[in-house]
Amino acid sequence: MTKRSDIRAAVERGLSRRRRRDRLVRRLGLGAILLGLGFLAFMFFSIIGMGYSAFWQTRIQLPVELDPAAIDPERTHDPAVLRNADYAGLIKQALRKRFPQIKKRKEKRKLYQLVSSGAAYALQAMVLQNPALIGSTPGLWLTANDDVDVWFKHPETSGKRLNDQQKAWLEELHAKGELKKFFNLDFFRNGDSREPEQAGILGALMGSFYTILVTLGLSLPLGIAAAVYLEEFAPKNRWTDFIEVNINNLAAVPSIVFGLLGLAVFINFFGLPRSAPLVGGLVLTLMTLPTIIIASRAALKSVPPSIREAALGVGASRMQTLFHHVLPLAMPGMLTGTIIGMAQALGETAPLLMIGMVAFIVDVPRGILDPATVLPVQIHLWADSPERAFLEKTAAAIMVLLAFLVLMNLAAIWLRRKFEKRW
Amino acid sequence: MSVIDAGIRPDGARDARETDATVGKPFLEKKVTLRARNVNVFYGEKQALFDVSIDIGKHEVTAFIGPSGCGKSTFLRCFNRMNDTIDSCRVRGEILLDDEDIHDPKMDVVPLRARVGMVFQKPNPFPKSIYENIAYGPRLHGLVSGKSELDALVEKSLSRAGLWNEVKERLDEPGTGLSGGQQQRLCIARAIAINPEVILMDEPCSALDPIATARVEELIDELRRKYTIVMVTHSMQQAARVSQRTAYFHLGRLIEVDKTDRIFTNPSHELTEAYITGRFG
Amino acid sequence: MTTFARPGKHILKRYDKDMRKLQKRVLKMGAMVADQMQRLQDALGQEDDERARQVIEGDRPIDLQEIKVDKFIIRLLARRAPVGSDLRYIVAASRIVTELERLGDETAQMAAALFQEETPVAGCNGRPAHGEVRSLVEQLLELFEQVMAAFEKYDYRSALQLAGMDASRGREMDKRLKDLMECVFGSGQQVSEAVNFILVLRSLERGLRHVQNIAEHVIYLVTGEDVRHRKKGPASA
Numbered sequence: 001m002t003k004r005s006d007i008r009a010a011v012e013r014g015l016s017r018r019r020r021r022d023r024l025v026r027r028l029g030l031g032a033i034l035l036g037l038g039f040l041a042f043m044f045f046s047i048i049g050m051g052y053s054a055f056w057q058t059r060i061q062l063p064v065e066l067d068p069a070a071i072d073p074e075r076t077h078d079p080a081v082l083r084n085a086d087y088a089g090l091i092k093q094a095l096r097k098r099f100p101q102i103k104k105r106k107e108k109r110k111l112y113q114l115v116s117s118g119a120a121y122a123l124q125a126m127v128l129q130n131p132a133l134i135g136s137t138p139g140l141w142l143t144a145n146d147d148v149d150v151w152f153k154h155p156e157t158s159g160k161r162l163n164d165q166q167k168a169w170l171e172e173l174h175a176k177g178e179l180k181k182f183f184n185l186d187f188f189r190n191g192d193s194r195e196p197e198q199a200g201i202l203g204a205l206m207g208s209f210y211t212i213l214v215t216l217g218l219s220l221p222l223g224i225a226a227a228v229y230l231e232e233f234a235p236k237n238r239w240t241d242f243i244e245v246n247i248n249n250l251a252a253v254p255s256i257v258f259g260l261l262g263l264a265v266f267i268n269f270f271g272l273p274r275s276a277p278l279v280g281g282l283v284l285t286l287m288t289l290p291t292i293i294i295a296s297r298a299a300l301k302s303v304p305p306s307i308r309e310a311a312l313g314v315g316a317s318r319m320q321t322l323f324h325h326v327l328p329l330a331m332p333g334m335l336t337g338t339i340i341g342m343a344q345a346l347g348e349t350a351p352l353l354m355i356g357m358v359a360f361i362v363d364v365p366r367g368i369l370d371p372a373t374v375l376p377v378q379i380h381l382w383a384d385s386p387e388r389a390f391l392e393k394t395a396a397a398i399m400v401l402l403a404f405l406v407l408m409n410l411a412a413i414w415l416r417r418k419f420e421k422r423w
Numbered sequence: 424m425s426v427i428d429a430g431i432r433p434d435g436a437r438d439a440r441e442t443d444a445t446v447g448k449p450f451l452e453k454k455v456t457l458r459a460r461n462v463n464v465f466y467g468e469k470q471a472l473f474d475v476s477i478d479i480g481k482h483e484v485t486a487f488i489g490p491s492g493c494g495k496s497t498f499l500r501c502f503n504r505m506n507d508t509i510d511s512c513r514v515r516g517e518i519l520l521d522d523e524d525i526h527d528p529k530m531d532v533v534p535l536r537a538r539v540g541m542v543f544q545k546p547n548p549f550p551k552s553i554y555e556n557i558a559y560g561p562r563l564h565g566l567v568s569g570k571s572e573l574d575a576l577v578e579k580s581l582s583r584a585g586l587w588n589e590v591k592e593r594l595d596e597p598g599t600g601l602s603g604g605q606q607q608r609l610c611i612a613r614a615i616a617i618n619p620e621v622i623l624m625d626e627p628c629s630a631l632d633p634i635a636t637a638r639v640e641e642l643i644d645e646l647r648r649k650y651t652i653v654m655v656t657h658s659m660q661q662a663a664r665v666s667q668r669t670a671y672f673h674l675g676r677l678i679e680v681d682k683t684d685r686i687f688t689n690p691s692h693e694l695t696e697a698y699i700t701g702r703f704g
Numbered sequence: 705m706t707t708f709a710r711p712g713k714h715i716l717k718r719y720d721k722d723m724r725k726l727q728k729r730v731l732k733m734g735a736m737v738a739d740q741m742q743r744l745q746d747a748l749g750q751e752d753d754e755r756a757r758q759v760i761e762g763d764r765p766i767d768l769q770e771i772k773v774d775k776f777i778i779r780l781l782a783r784r785a786p787v788g789s790d791l792r793y794i795v796a797a798s799r800i801v802t803e804l805e806r807l808g809d810e811t812a813q814m815a816a817a818l819f820q821e822e823t824p825v826a827g828c829n830g831r832p833a834h835g836e837v838r839s840l841v842e843q844l845l846e847l848f849e850q851v852m853a854a855f856e857k858y859d860y861r862s863a864l865q866l867a868g869m870d871a872s873r874g875r876e877m878d879k880r881l882k883d884l885m886e887c888v889f890g891s892g893q894q895v896s897e898a899v900n901f902i903l904v905l906r907s908l909e910r911g912l913r914h915v916q917n918i919a920e921h922v923i924y925l926v927t928g929e930d931v932r933h934r935k936k937g938p939a940s941a
Contacts, residue, residue, distance in 0.1 A: 306545055309508075309543055310613075314560035315532075325549060329550065660785060687787045688928060696789055700788040701714050701715050702712050702713060
């Protein structure tokens, strides 16, 4: 016989141990979350720290004499003539005028390197747009070369690609306020380029946009239709079991396999264009369908049967029950699944490599059939490039990708709220 | 001789023959709304109901009682073919609603369910506004034309369910925001909005507190004047309080059906007696 | 099997306990009444005024027991909300308790009528009143014990006989009472002398009715048939 007091004492003894364990488990959980948050914060800091400078662009101010004799000797104002003028020569001339002390050919070449080769195109565009400028000598802010850009942004850690003489010229320009950082609009309005100072994200961004558009447009209706059929109408037999198992397995298939499938079916068999967002979207649709189907079925399953019964009980048909009650209730869950699928698709690289979306494409795509690349592939390409200046571009592209994702999630949250408000 | 088969008569002599026959008065001479004859229900291979025959009197409350799994809910769901939604469920036998066979292939379930409404165990208002909850059925069946007519019908249904005064100020608020008892009365209002002949109630008060239960019971008693009501209940007190006739089910068979007064003072079958007095071991 | 089985056990054990307690209390009250009748019988045999006084005083505990059982019945009704056989049992027990109390009253009244008067009550046809009454009380006691046994044992056949009075015993006693009454009226005795005797006979008659009523209540509790106020026998017909 154990006395009550003994039992109580035994419980007390066990109690402190139990509490200790409770605390341990709680702290482990908290620790895991803190660790995760720490990594996340580290990632953000390193990416933002590396990438924020890409949003700034170093420019050099030069009074460029738009000599009519050099541009349009016969004053035709013919665009064809204007286009063919030697704008690089004009810039070189302006540089020579700015630094008259430089005489040696070798030194001159070093001087010309300070300004980006793209500056000539910018000048051409400016003149084409406004031919009245010909004959004047405007003080133009010309994009600097990427080596100048990097050195100007991080003078301590770089500059090996500039010699002391160049640095001295730049110091002089800087001292006179003729070397400045501007907000980098080119990054947002250019496509890819071999020259880092001219490379922009817009091509990849539009590529991603069109690809996701195709993916969403195909996988959302297909996925929901498949989920509704399987959940509401399909008879329960071996066939549907088999389909179910396969859908679950497809969600775990490596994405590169879908790329191969896309290459074989869409490009080789159907002859669709390579590198096109259409094909990318099709491949990503294949990849995200299982995710969307599984999530949508779970959402349909979670609609309480009492609601179906209520609708059937007042005499709604199965179809009416589905469209009036079940689907609106399942919609937030379906959208969540879709957004997860889209986020996955947005970050996918491997299957797109297979269908040629890894090509170097300068032009910004204007439709789903234009050759394009996508954000993650662009990141991959830039990360592979040897130039130091692409480092910050890579980080900046990651930031753009993350922003895209955040925007998509916000859209999803907004949609959910909107649907939930209706009930 | 198994207990189930042994009927006993009031004079004390047990019925000599082994029988599945229902004791009491399954058939009525007065006005009958629903007639069930030899209804058998199967779930796959398993038989859930055995040869149930009963008349449901017009403007009466008939209560089905019995232990869990006795088939009373299954039987109730035969009356509006709610069992159709279960793939493995097969119903054999004849159920007549005003002399029309409801299992006739020509009979469509949609008009049937407009004639035989249902209220469920858990209050299940649609996750929509109170107004929409009531308006859904009439709109579905095209019972009204125009907004004013619909407004009037919503008010009438809610009034009849004794809910109008409580909700008239907040018809736009979600029906799910009401208390449990109010939700159940909303469901009853939703059922009567399509003006059915019969209202089936599957344990309508099992999720409610005693006060809400009393309100719903009072409502059932009032509705009896216009509708025929069949209810399944686990509360024998409730069956005794609101029903005119009580049917006792046991293991898929209708054991006894009679006037409620008789069932609760002097049931004819041993099993009924054992169940109502709480003697199941 | 031709008799009703006593209902089986409740799922709630306390309910069974309560029902047993009710039966015990009713039977105890019955035993108290039977004791009173026995005492009256003894007093009549020995012309013992002391015993007679005991009978008169002995009615008080019976009244108290009635109140106790009634309270218990109300509690049972409130707490158990009985239905079916339980309801019938409790209602019958409540009615039986009332009958028992009246039977106790009648016994005490007989004792008062027989012994408190100075003048001895008259006899009939030369037979002494006390002897006659004594044998009638003995017979009533016997019937009473039978009906209480029927209540205890759920014996609805025995109760049927007692209630219908088609059985020899009850009918015989009924007849004897009637004969005696006629004899008293017919013998031309002075009314003042006969009054007490008549009162005793009335009490005996009422006692017999109470016993019959108890039998009817037993029939009700077993079968659910209400056989009160019927000319003929119960449902056995």
